[in-house]
Amino acid sequence: MIKSALESMLFVWGDPLEAKAAAKVFEADEEYIMGCLKELQDDYEGRSGGIVIQRFGSSFQLCTREENRDFIEKLCNPVKERKLSKSALEVLAVIAYKQPVTRGEIESIRGVRCTYVLEGLQQKGLIEEVGRSEAIGRPVLYGTTDLFLRHFGIESLSELPDIETDEFMTDKNE
Numbered sequence: 001m002i003k004s005a006l007e008s009m010l011f012v013w014g015d016p017l018e019a020k021a022a023a024k025v026f027e028a029d030e031e032y033i034m035g036c037l038k039e040l041q042d043d044y045e046g047r048s049g050g051i052v053i054q055r056f057g058s059s060f061q062l063c064t065r066e067e068n069r070d071f072i073e074k075l076c077n078p079v080k081e082r083k084l085s086k087s088a089l090e091v092l093a094v095i096a097y098k099q100p101v102t103r104g105e106i107e108s109i110r111g112v113r114c115t116y117v118l119e120g121l122q123q124k125g126l127i128e129e130v131g132r133s134e135a136i137g138r139p140v141l142y143g144t145t146d147l148f149l150r151h152f153g154i155e156s157l158s159e160l161p162d163i164e165t166d167e168f169m170t171d172k173n174e
Contacts, residue, residue: 002026003040006033010040016059016146034058056149057156091117092126096148096160100130100141118142126151 009025010017019037023030037060041053054063064072084092091114094106106114121127130143149155 002028002033002036003043006036006040010053010060010062014061016056016061016150018059020058054150054153055155057146059146061150085117087112087114088117088121092121092144092148095121095127095142096144096157097163099143099157100133101143102133102135102139102141104139106142 005026006017006022009022019034020030022037023033026033037053038055041055041060044051044053050065050068052063052065054061087110090110091106094109095101098105098109103114103118106118118127122129125145125147127142127148128145129140131141132138133141144157149157154160
């Protein structure tokens with residue numbers, strides 16, 4: 001019964017449904033609901049239908065199968081989305097790999113200021129403030145969001161490709 005209700009909730013909700021929010025609805029343990037959502041995800045994976053359940057951190061969403069993308073795009077003829085700029089992708093990469101990270105650390109790695117890029121990424125919901133550093137002035141710490149995972153089609157940060165940390169994590173001005 002719970003899996004059936006969860007399936008209905010995923011359908012109606014549209015956006016990724018957090019396991020925590022679903023647990024509140026059922027007045028159940030979050031881990032139990034997470035297990036039910038994973039089982040439901042496995043059920044969908046076992047079928048050959050056009051719908052799957054995608055996981056983004058602790059959230060789940062009904063999605064179409066990737067191999068059907070071309071057909072859906074032809075049907076919907078979507079409005080072209082603005083792509084992220086090169087500088088936005090660079091800042092996003094630094095945050096994704098080094099999080100939590102301060103603006104100063106990002107600027108040290110990139111060698112240029114990034115205040116406006118950070119604001120834009122926050123407005124798009126790809127990054128968020130995750131706390132404050134213990135350093136002098138207690139600067140804001142940034143991290144990625146579940147929308148970041150969803151945007152890049154990954155379940156967790158562990159799926160990010162490996163990088164040469166020596167090249168990436170050192171100051172460009174050295």
